[in-house]
Structure formats: C-alpha cells, structure tokens
Amino acid sequence: MLVVAWSAAAAIAAVLGALNSPPPWAIGVGAAVGAVGSVLSVRVNTLLEHDPALSPAGSARPTVHQLPPVVAHFTGREVLLREVRELAMGRASFPWLGSRRPGRGEASRPRILTLWGRGGVGKTALAIRLGHDVAPGFPDGQIYVDLRGAPGSLPRSPTDVLEMLLRDLGADAASIPDNLDDRARTFRTRTSGLRLLIILDNAQSEEHVRYLLPGTSTALTIVTSRSPLPGLDGSVPVEVGILEHDQAVALLGKLAGAGRVAAEAEAATDIVRSCGLLPLAVRIAGARLAARPGWSLARFAQRLADQQRRLGELETGGLDVRASISLGVNAQSPAVRRAFQLLALCDAPSFSTRPLQAALDIPAQEAEQVMEQLVEAQLLEFMNHDPFGEPRYRYHDLVRDYAAERLAIEVAEEDRRAALSRIVSLCLHQAGQAEQLLAPGAYRPPMRTPPWTPPSVIGVDLAPVDALARFATEYEFQVCAVRAALAAGMSAPAAELAGRLVAYQDAHALWSDWERLQQSVLEACRRDGDEIGEAVTLADLGLLHRLQGRLEQAESEGHHALDLFARAGEHAATASCLANLGWLYRVRGEHERARAHLRRALAVAEEHGVARTRGWSLQMLADLEIDGGNPQAALHLLDQSRQVFEETGDRRGLGWTFRIMGDAHRKQGDDGCALRRYEESSTIMEEFGDRRGAARNLGAIGALHQRMGRPQQALTCYAESLEVFRDLGDRQWQARTLEALIELHEETGQAELAESRRTELTGLMSSLTRVSQGPLPSRRL
Structure with missing residues (x-):
C-alpha cells in the first residue's frame, strides 16, 4: 500500500509540475494521496521500530550536539565565511528538509569540504564557526572529532574513531565489529539518510579520513588539514590564508584592548606585521599585552622587530608559534629538513628552485621535487610562475625566522659556507650573463670565487631582452646573496657579485641599492685587506657618485682606485677609472684635464683590448668637441665609437652614441637628422629598460622642439622627462630639466609658471649643493 500510494503521489506531482495552473480537483487528489502516503510511512516506521526481527539491538539513534563553542575572539573572515557557508549549504535549502521541489543551486552542495592551510592560520576556529552557522540545516546531529593528525602528534586511528562515532550514534558496544572495513560499513549504514554535520579536525591524510565519511548525500563533512587532500574524492578544498591587515589589528584589539590599540595605531600595525598576520601569532601577541597592561605597544613592537628574538616573544601559556612550525618541520625527512634550513641562507623575499639546487648540489629535477614537498608541508608558499614558466616560492615571515634559527643550530658552519659559496657562484654566473648583455666588452679582474657547475640546468635559451627580464626576477635574491656573503665574512665573493650587479643597477638607476x-x-674588503676588491668597489662607487653629482667624492674614489690597481698590476682595470674621471672633469668644466684623462683611458683600453671603455672614451671626447664648437670632429669620433659597439654587440653603448650624434647634428643645425638619432637612441634605451637614458633623450628632443618654435611639444617632453627623473631620484637632471622649463615659460610669457619652477629649482639646488659641496656643474640638456 505504501509503494502504491508513493507511486501515485509521485505521478500526480509530475502532472502538477507540468501544469502552469493545475485545476483544484487535481490539487485535492494529490494532497489526499500524499497524506495517505505519509500516514502509511509513519505506520510502517513504527512497525519496523517495534519488530525485534527487523530492528537490531541498540538501534536507537540519539541526537548528538558535539560542536565546541565558537572562539570568543573570532575575528574577520567575513568574506571567506560567507562564501564557505554558501558553498556548504548549496545557496538554498535542501530537498530532504521538506516535501517541496529542490531550490536553485541545491545540487551543487558538496558532501565534503576541506579547509586547509598552514599551522596557526585558524582552520579549526573557522570550521567550528561555520559548523554553528549551518547546524540548523542538520537536525539529526553535529559531530566533532579531533583526529590529532597535526605533524608531531600521535594521530587517532580510524578504527578507534569509528568505535567512538558508532557509540555516539547509539550502537551497543557488543554490536560494533572489530574489523576496520566492517566498522566503516556499519557507520555508513547507521548514518544513511541522516542529516548530519561532521567536523573532522586536524586530518593527516586522505586515508586518515576516508573510512570516516558517511555514505549519504544528506550529510556534510568538514575536514581541516594542513594539506588540501587532493586524493579525497568529492572534496571541495578551500584554502585558509593569513588575516587581512585590518582584521589582524581588530583581533589584537579584542585581546589587548581596543582603546589601547587605537591609541598606538602605528605600533599595532608594526606588531601585526611582525606576526606575519598569522592569527596564532596575533593571538599570542594580544594575550601577552593583555597580561601586561603597563607595557606600551611601541615597546612590544620593538621587541618583535628583532628577528633573532621574535619567535621567543611569540609564546604564552599553551600557545607557541615556534612549536607550531616545528611540528611541520620535524615531520619531514632529514633531506627535506636540511633543504628547508639552507633556503634561509640568503634571507630573500622570494626565490626560484635554482638556489636550492646550488645549496644542496643536486640535479634540477630533484630540487624541484624537494620544493614541492616543502610546499605540501606548508613550510613554503608557491607564489606564481614567472613570465618564463619558472616557479617562485617564499617563506612566511615567521617560518623564515624559524628556518634561520635551525640553520644556525643544526647545520655546521663549514657546511653553511660551502652551500653559500655555491649559491653565490650561481648568482655570479647569472649576474655575469646580465652584465655581458648590458655591457659587453667591459673589463673585470679575473674571478677569484670558484665556479659551481650544476649537475643539470633548469631553463631554456632566451633572447637577450628576455634573458634580462628573467634576471630582473632574480635581482632581489642577488642583492640578498651579497649581504649573506658579507655576513659570513666572504668579502671577495661579495665584492665580485656586487660589482657584476652594477651594469643592471646603472641601467635601471637603482642607485640606493x-x-x-x-x-x-x-x-x-678594507677589514680583510682585499685590495683588488677595494679597488673595484671604489671605481664603481666613483661612477655612481659622478652620476649623482657628488663630484669631489667621486674624484677621490677614482684616484684611490687608480693607485690600488697600479699597486696590484691590474692595468686593464684602470681604463674605465680614467674614463670616469675624464667625464667628471668635463662636467666640472675642466676641459683640458678631461681630455688628458680620456686620452689616457683610450690608450689603455686599446693596449689591453677593453672594447667598451674604448667606445665610451671616444664618445666622451666627441662630447668635448661639441662643447668646443667642432661638431664635425665629434661626428668622426662618434663614427669610431659606433663601430666599436657594433662589433661587440653593445646595443646600449650604441644607444648613447646615437644620443651624442643627435647633439652634434643639432649643433650643426640639422634638426631632422638630430631628431632621428634621438629617436633611434630612445628605442634602444626602452629595449633595455633604461628609463634614465630614455628621459635624457626626451629632454634633448624637447630642446630641439623649443628651438624649432614648437613650445607645446617641448613642454610635453620636458614634463615627461622631469617626472621620470623625479621617480628615479636623479636630482641633477631634475635641476637641468627645470632650468629648461623656466626658459621655455619665460619665452612664452608664462611668468607665474616660470616663478613656480624657479622656486622648485632653488630647493633642489640647495640639496645638490649639500651633496656635491659645490654649485650644480654645467651640462648641456
């Protein structure tokens, strides 16, 4: 009778669903049949429950409500919580909660939701909060189990957990099978059709969870784990990340006092940043402040700023960031732990796989596998792929602190130095390639750092421009490698690497670095008595300070470098030093002295085959000819410079030659030819990302437009170039561009604009005078 009534009700429901407006009689018949079916269903269930032949002993199903309370200071996560809640509930009520038809989106509700992320990120708190939010949709019970699968813990076995679950669901102890598979089948039978919410906290792996899943679509299982558990069929993984800045400050305020945090807002920001926005760390910081009402937030922020003591500060009661991280690290193999530590050698914000390959002296494929293991263990973060498909990684700030701490304790100094030497050697190889692309034909003293040959190489051959773009992704790591080498007392490798970075820093005006x-x-170098390193460094600093207009300092450094090179017998290295001094004297207006140094530089460069210095010396001598009113002689010298740069493939040097050729043609009155040369030069500068060179060309084009009676075009060029020089911090060329703008405004009768620019120039000249200890050197725009 029940089956007949059910079938009739289903058939009538189908007819009603097909009609836009069913007649009253049809609705009445459908309701009557449905009522009969409901009565019969209740009667059959009653009979079954009281029939000892059909109902096993102890089959009563008590409702369980095991969710722990929501964390009192649960903060933020509003967007994530809303999205996960909607995902968990399918954005509509369920068909099994009533007799109506399914709502839109109900079929999309997952059976398993995995909240995953690193230790201390708040997965458990989020799961419990989510559980309380969706609990009304699961009236047959809410179950919570801590599987204790976090690294370093003794995980609960699925066999034991199933016994506990079956007892909670009313099973008699004697009826629970001993075998794991039998227990899992019994659990699925018991939960069939029940509207249950199950939270499985701290799952270790897919196998840790697989036997604990109910076999019904009416239940929802929320799993938390440090891994996304990709092998868990039907699971929807949701990554739980660190807090937003405002959420972290709000959490700190809930614990330490909102008024106290508001009163020291800047210090509060420093505290949560030192905590890496990790909820566990912010909780500890807030708890420590709450227990010490006399502490200022500024004082505590200073304590946390010390990288070597930060982890020690983030410990209180049973909460400990160091312990949380160590659990994940200690669960790894010795080889993976060693890799985790050695990656902290350079304290870099991000890195590719290559440094690990060098540190461990292993093939590329093996290094990639180790990196992936570290990512899966939540000890590294995968950031992205660079434009060339190479993955990049990073530590969370506190995880990096822990890695550096264990590196100093567990890895012998000899092993640290050997690994760092290989990393620096790798960086020297990469920086040397970039230097050859930016400054082919340049001279550097012979390498003193032993080369490292990788067992296998990651990457493909790239065009020069692409190779430089790839090096740009490695530049920050290179800077960190120099600092690490210095900290380890390796002055010679540090000097060699820093020197090979100069070409890139020069092209991109990275003057602070x-x-x-x-x-x-x-x-x-001075501390270690390394005269070659000292000489090279002084020469490079002399070039920088000349570019910055600090001419007296640049002159002193240049002459000191010459003396050291002469003492060491490094005559080829003196060529670029002499050329830089010649250019310095030319800027200062000492033309004869400039010419003498440039001719000496040219002679040394020709004698020792230093092609790049030869090309640059010819350029500078040509510039002197333009100043002296001999543009034709300048063009003759520039043609020789062009040939040198074309032979060596130095396109950036060629770009500067074209730039000075434009000046010579402008001096001759050949404005069309001058404009073409400036534009050719600009194309090359943009190709190499040389914004300073491109801005210099733009100013020259502006001067050309101004002379040709095109004030609006000149104004546009000057304004754009001035913006670039401001962005780069090049105060000399800001000043020269402002001088040109003042002249232009005066020519066009814009006295107020001219005065405004003059005020700006006065302030800039004051700062330049303090830096160079003299007036702004004369220089042609």
Missing part, C-alpha cells in the same frame, strides 16, 4: 651594497663591500 648600488650605494648600500658597495659601501658595505668596501668596509669588508
């Missing part, structure tokens, strides 16, 4: 690194290297 250039100066900071070279000054540190200079101190180390």
Whole structure:
C-alpha cells in the first residue's frame, strides 16, 4: 500500500509540475494521496521500530550536539565565511528538509569540504564557526572529532574513531565489529539518510579520513588539514590564508584592548606585521599585552622587530608559534629538513628552485621535487610562475625566522659556507650573463670565487631582452646573496657579485641599492685587506657618485682606485677609472684635464683590448668637441665609437652614441637628422629598460622642439622627462630639466609658471649643493 500510494503521489506531482495552473480537483487528489502516503510511512516506521526481527539491538539513534563553542575572539573572515557557508549549504535549502521541489543551486552542495592551510592560520576556529552557522540545516546531529593528525602528534586511528562515532550514534558496544572495513560499513549504514554535520579536525591524510565519511548525500563533512587532500574524492578544498591587515589589528584589539590599540595605531600595525598576520601569532601577541597592561605597544613592537628574538616573544601559556612550525618541520625527512634550513641562507623575499639546487648540489629535477614537498608541508608558499614558466616560492615571515634559527643550530658552519659559496657562484654566473648583455666588452679582474657547475640546468635559451627580464626576477635574491656573503665574512665573493650587479643597477638607476651594497663591500674588503676588491668597489662607487653629482667624492674614489690597481698590476682595470674621471672633469668644466684623462683611458683600453671603455672614451671626447664648437670632429669620433659597439654587440653603448650624434647634428643645425638619432637612441634605451637614458633623450628632443618654435611639444617632453627623473631620484637632471622649463615659460610669457619652477629649482639646488659641496656643474640638456 505504501509503494502504491508513493507511486501515485509521485505521478500526480509530475502532472502538477507540468501544469502552469493545475485545476483544484487535481490539487485535492494529490494532497489526499500524499497524506495517505505519509500516514502509511509513519505506520510502517513504527512497525519496523517495534519488530525485534527487523530492528537490531541498540538501534536507537540519539541526537548528538558535539560542536565546541565558537572562539570568543573570532575575528574577520567575513568574506571567506560567507562564501564557505554558501558553498556548504548549496545557496538554498535542501530537498530532504521538506516535501517541496529542490531550490536553485541545491545540487551543487558538496558532501565534503576541506579547509586547509598552514599551522596557526585558524582552520579549526573557522570550521567550528561555520559548523554553528549551518547546524540548523542538520537536525539529526553535529559531530566533532579531533583526529590529532597535526605533524608531531600521535594521530587517532580510524578504527578507534569509528568505535567512538558508532557509540555516539547509539550502537551497543557488543554490536560494533572489530574489523576496520566492517566498522566503516556499519557507520555508513547507521548514518544513511541522516542529516548530519561532521567536523573532522586536524586530518593527516586522505586515508586518515576516508573510512570516516558517511555514505549519504544528506550529510556534510568538514575536514581541516594542513594539506588540501587532493586524493579525497568529492572534496571541495578551500584554502585558509593569513588575516587581512585590518582584521589582524581588530583581533589584537579584542585581546589587548581596543582603546589601547587605537591609541598606538602605528605600533599595532608594526606588531601585526611582525606576526606575519598569522592569527596564532596575533593571538599570542594580544594575550601577552593583555597580561601586561603597563607595557606600551611601541615597546612590544620593538621587541618583535628583532628577528633573532621574535619567535621567543611569540609564546604564552599553551600557545607557541615556534612549536607550531616545528611540528611541520620535524615531520619531514632529514633531506627535506636540511633543504628547508639552507633556503634561509640568503634571507630573500622570494626565490626560484635554482638556489636550492646550488645549496644542496643536486640535479634540477630533484630540487624541484624537494620544493614541492616543502610546499605540501606548508613550510613554503608557491607564489606564481614567472613570465618564463619558472616557479617562485617564499617563506612566511615567521617560518623564515624559524628556518634561520635551525640553520644556525643544526647545520655546521663549514657546511653553511660551502652551500653559500655555491649559491653565490650561481648568482655570479647569472649576474655575469646580465652584465655581458648590458655591457659587453667591459673589463673585470679575473674571478677569484670558484665556479659551481650544476649537475643539470633548469631553463631554456632566451633572447637577450628576455634573458634580462628573467634576471630582473632574480635581482632581489642577488642583492640578498651579497649581504649573506658579507655576513659570513666572504668579502671577495661579495665584492665580485656586487660589482657584476652594477651594469643592471646603472641601467635601471637603482642607485640606493648600488650605494648600500658597495659601501658595505668596501668596509669588508678594507677589514680583510682585499685590495683588488677595494679597488673595484671604489671605481664603481666613483661612477655612481659622478652620476649623482657628488663630484669631489667621486674624484677621490677614482684616484684611490687608480693607485690600488697600479699597486696590484691590474692595468686593464684602470681604463674605465680614467674614463670616469675624464667625464667628471668635463662636467666640472675642466676641459683640458678631461681630455688628458680620456686620452689616457683610450690608450689603455686599446693596449689591453677593453672594447667598451674604448667606445665610451671616444664618445666622451666627441662630447668635448661639441662643447668646443667642432661638431664635425665629434661626428668622426662618434663614427669610431659606433663601430666599436657594433662589433661587440653593445646595443646600449650604441644607444648613447646615437644620443651624442643627435647633439652634434643639432649643433650643426640639422634638426631632422638630430631628431632621428634621438629617436633611434630612445628605442634602444626602452629595449633595455633604461628609463634614465630614455628621459635624457626626451629632454634633448624637447630642446630641439623649443628651438624649432614648437613650445607645446617641448613642454610635453620636458614634463615627461622631469617626472621620470623625479621617480628615479636623479636630482641633477631634475635641476637641468627645470632650468629648461623656466626658459621655455619665460619665452612664452608664462611668468607665474616660470616663478613656480624657479622656486622648485632653488630647493633642489640647495640639496645638490649639500651633496656635491659645490654649485650644480654645467651640462648641456
């Protein structure tokens, strides 16, 4: 009778569903049949429950409500919580909650939801909060089990967990099978058709969870794990990341006091940044502040800023960031733990696989596999692929602190130095390739750092421009490698690497990096008595300070470098030093002295085959001829410079030659030819990302337009070039461009604009005078 009534109700429901407006009699018949079916269903269930032949002993199903309370200071996660809640509930009510038809989106509700992320990120708190939010949709019970699968813990076995679950669901102990498979089948039978919410916290792996899943679509299982558990069929993984900045500050305020945090907002920002926005770390920081009402946030922020003591500060009661990280690390094999530590040698914000390959002296494929293991263990983060398909990784800040701490304790100094030497050697190879692309034909003293030959190489051959773009992704790591070498007392490798970065820093006007690194290297070389390293560094600093207009300092450094090179017998290295001094004297207006140094530089370059210095010396001598009113002689010298750069493939040097050719043609009055040369030069500068060179060309084109009676075009060029020089911090060329703008505004009768620019120039000249200890050198725009 039940089957007949059910079938009739289903048939009538189908007819009603097909009709836009069913007649009253049809609705009445459908309701009557449905009512009969419901009565029969209740009667049959009653009979079954009281029939000892059909109902096993102990089959009563008590409702369980095991969710722990929501964390009192649960903060933020509003967007993530809303999205996960909607995902868990299918964005509509369920068909099994009533007799109506399914709502839109119900079929999309997952049976398993995996919340995954690193230790301390708040997965458990989020799962419990989510459980409370969706609990009304699961009236047959809410179950919570801590599987204790976090690294370093003794995980609960699925066999034991199933016994506990079956007892919670009303099974008699005597009826629970001993075998794991039998227990899993019994669990699926018991939960069939039940509207259950099950939270399996701290799952270790897919196998840890697989036997604990109900066999019904009416239940929802929320799993938390450090891994996304990709092998868990039907699971929807949701990554739980660190907090947003405002959420972290709000959490700190809930624990330490909102008024206290608001009163020291800047210090609060520093604290949560030192915590890496990790919820566990912010909780500990807040708890420590709450227990010490007399502490200022600024004082605590200073303590956390010390990288070597930060992890020690983030510990209170049973909460400990160091312990949380160590659980994941200690669960790895010795080889993976060693890799985790050695990657901290250079304290870099991000890195490719190559440094690990060098540190461990292993093939590329093996290094990639180790990196992936570290990512799966939540000890590294995969960031992205660079434009050439190579993956890049990073530590979370606190994880990096822990890696550096264990590196110092567990890896012998000899092994650290050997690994760092291989990393620096790799960086020297990469920086040397970039230098050859930016400055082919340049001279550097012979390498003193032993080369490292990788067992296998990652990557493919790239065009020069693409190779430089790839090097740009490695540049920050290279800077960190210099600092690491200095910290390890390896002054010679540090000096060699810093020197090979100069071509890239020059092309991209990275003057702050250039100066900071070279000054540190200079101190180390002097401390260690490394005269070659000292000479090279002084020469590079002399070039930088000449570009910055610090001419007296550049002159002193240049002459000191010449003396050291002469003492060491490094005559070829003196060529670029002499050329830089010649250019310095030319800028200062000492033309005869400039010419003498440039001719000496040219002679040394020709004698020792230093092609690049030969090309540059010819350029500078041509510039002197233009200043002296001899543009034709300048063009003759520039044609020789062009040939040198074409023979060596130095396109950037060729770009600067074209730039000065434009000046010569402009001096001759051949404006069309001058414009073509400037545009050719600009194309090359843009090709190499040389914004300073491109801006210099733009200013020259502006001057050309101004002379040709095109004030609007000139104004546009000057304004654009001035913006670039401001962005690069090139105050000399800001000043020269402002001088040109003042002249243009005066010519066009814009007195107010001219005065405004003059005020800006006065302030800039004051700062330049303090830096160079003299007036702004004369220089043609």
